[in-house]
Amino acid sequence: MASIPFTDYSSSTATRLLPFSRTTFRRNSALFLSRLVGPLSMRSSSFRTLTVGSSSVSSLPLINAAIGCESGAKVIDGKLVAKKIREEIAAEVSRMKDEIGIVPGLAVILVGDRKDSATYVRNKKKACESVGINSFEVHLPENSAEQEVLKFISGFNDDPSVHGILVQLPLPSHMNEQNILNAVSIEKDVDGFHPLNIGRLAMRGREPLFVPCTPKGCIELLHRYGVQIKGKRAVVIGRSNIVGMPAALLLQREDATISIVHTRTKNPEEITKQADIIISAVGQPNMVRGDWIKPGAVVIDVGINPVEDAKSPRGYKLVGDVCYEEACKVASAVTPVPGGVGPMTIAMLLSNTLSSAKRAHNFQ
């Protein structure tokens, strides 16, 4: 089960999200976090810049019981929001092409024959096509030299038709991932994992060029559903480079008071219970129970974990880090799995690529 490839590390540093192991974390089937991680160019008002169409989903009603939440909590419909964002991006891509003749381009480098990686790359390509973004793909054999990958990155760095470069992870073990990721031009690092981007994200008064897609998708959901962040207590569960840590930095930038819970935290539920907003990104199925949640809190569940399900033809089903049924009874709003944060990541990757092209061509 653990080998089911539900994780798209994208251009992340391939930090495996470790399952929590303490007794207070009551579910322990060690699984993976499944994310399509890409990046997004961000300026101070970046989140708002996604609302590019004539209308916005910021007035989206919190829909009761839309996806099986029958007992009170509202469902934050990531699928709907992501669809809306993709429509907005498509309109912007079209406007850009019409006005200045430029089409944003995303280059993806895939090394080796992992089926999961091939699927993720295919999905990204399809998503690009659906909004009119050009996609470029390089597929190298497993035994390629690191130098070979660096050569392609260098080519894409210099290619003005490429506005985003994404190295699909994990890379073969003989390659130095950090070297390769560091070779991607900071202006095209659409995954937003470059330390310079993370540093700017952490610092007040600085602006990252790109923000990692999954945490950006989480915040975008909060924004689009009108959830107030400023002055609120927010707890992030998990401290990964690709989700937890940048999510906490984003929440703090929006004036939340943040706490970060991780594997070394004793009694995590005591902390989560104080939160107005919970973002969970640990890859531990149903870990966050109803009694971890403060009544009325908003819960964003980043985990996508396969658990055995004899009823399913595939033999498994997908669940989040949060026990959805219990959360529904306590929270005021919650993201379902699937259909919550999941669809947002790739939408943010497209948005990052669009923003990068706009910046490169000074297109407003």
Place this chain on the structure above:
Amino acid sequence: MASIPFTDYSSSTATRLLPFSRTTFRRNSALFLSRLVGPLSMRSSSFRTLTVGSSSVSSLPLINAAIGCESGAKVIDGKLVAKKIREEIAAEVSRMKDEIGIVPGLAVILVGDRKDSATYVRNKKKACESVGINSFEVHLPENSAEQEVLKFISGFNDDPSVHGILVQLPLPSHMNEQNILNAVSIEKDVDGFHPLNIGRLAMRGREPLFVPCTPKGCIELLHRYGVQIKGKRAVVIGRSNIVGMPAALLLQREDATISIVHTRTKNPEEITKQADIIISAVGQPNMVRGDWIKPGAVVIDVGINPVEDAKSPRGYKLVGDVCYEEACKVASAVTPVPGGVGPMTIAMLLSNTLSSAKRAHNFQ
């Protein structure tokens, strides 16, 4: 009173630490945080690398009532620790000179005639001399062109006898501070404020070249006094780029569960009361009262605030962010002001300069 130059921004981004303004923050005379901020090269075990002498102060007893703490709490004697560290650095500088003929060098660039800045630069120079580090000083007139400053930075970047470069802040208002600070080579950014260093500090599996001096000094005090960090609840009060934010990242790197309290936090005392370790860096005299502190907590007070004092010939005295008398009754250990964190900052600047020289010459 507010104009008393108690703040050494060093090469920080000169973010003024804003005083808290809500009613729960019971003292409101808006004042400044006074720090001599420099930087330090850090590897994974960096904190330990400071213990370079034959003996260490890690076995330092927590001294009761050493500086007016009569009612139980132990005093964390930053002055004593800083002295010890400077001795260790002096020994290492001497060994380096003997073994490979290299003397570490720190270059300080001062622009204009601010008396406070001149004093800070003089202190840094003296501190360098006391441990055998070469210091280089450039003093430019207030009306210098930005280009002039950049020219000197470029020269120091290329000069192999310079291992650390520090631009004394604040710069004259006609200069772009970010441009100037970004011009300092990352290998010589001994202040540790470069976003690349901050990004690496935030990311798991990455190592910053330098860690900002004041927060590093706080953690060093905890280490030298044998305070366990792993698994503990830690609350940082203040989220500045120069102290609060990097202090939180450092605590998290050591497996504390962190919360960050700031001006937008409602009821901050409810959060601080849960902490095993409190680091306060807001520049608000006596803000943290006894009832903000959990019995037995360790309190690190970064604030150095002047308050009126008719009895003093200067007309003022220095107090911390923490009400020392009350903290003494509740905490298990507390840093005094002055004589706590203050002396650590410049010791860490020297340590960063030494580490930089060691790295440049691959000297163990």
